[in-house]
Amino acid sequence: MGKGANVRGGVLLPLLVLCLTSGLLPVGESIWLNLPATGTKCVSEEIHNNVVVLADYVVISEDHTQSSPAISAKVTSPYGNNLHHLENVTHGQFAFTTKEGGNYLACFWVDGHHQGGGDVSVNLEWRIGIAAKDWDSVARKEKIEGVELQLRKLEGAVEAIHENLLYLKSREAEMRQVSEATNGRVAWFSIMSLGVCIVVSVTQYGT
DSSP states (O other), rough: OOOHHHHHHHHHHHHHHHHHGGSSSSOOOEEEEESSSSSEEEEEEEEOOOEEEEEEEEEEOOOOOOOOOOOOEEEEEETEEEEEEEEEESEEEEHHHHSSSSSEEEEEESSSOOOOOOOOOOOOOOOEGGGGGGGGHHHHHHTOOOHHHHHHHHHHHHHHHHHHHHHHHHHHHHHHHHHHHHHHHHHHHHEEEEEEHHHHHHHHHHH
């Protein structure tokens, strides 16, 4: 009886940790965008390097008697590299692994003029990191299921948390360096301003 309780406890603990840590990880989310007849609407996500990103987008037409209006989509990296670009489509998908950390931008706009001239609704499914991993394929390939599969997810979650913490630590160090450099420049500028004021005051007093 005691051994069985220990086994159940050893199984439930990792599952409980997985549930608790899942709130700390980037997960898949569905975003609704209302595109104006003219203009562009963008969404951005700050992602560190070496992270898998998957996304699907589709135009949702409220009037089923007419064809869905066509849109264009473009995804760029923090340094302006083009990662995805499609025109005149009603749905699409993009997938990539980040090469640099920063804000990744996905922009959408309506192609031409669609009948009705109102806003166009687009549903965007955005998945990052562990949420983008195809666990069904992993389970089939490695022939794992049940508790073992959940433990594998837990392992991935721990690795993702560790990588996020390292990324946040590096960003904090960069911000601290920028702040210290800025404070140093401000201090030197203040000293120089004070020196100029003293020189001008002495000059005026001498005259």
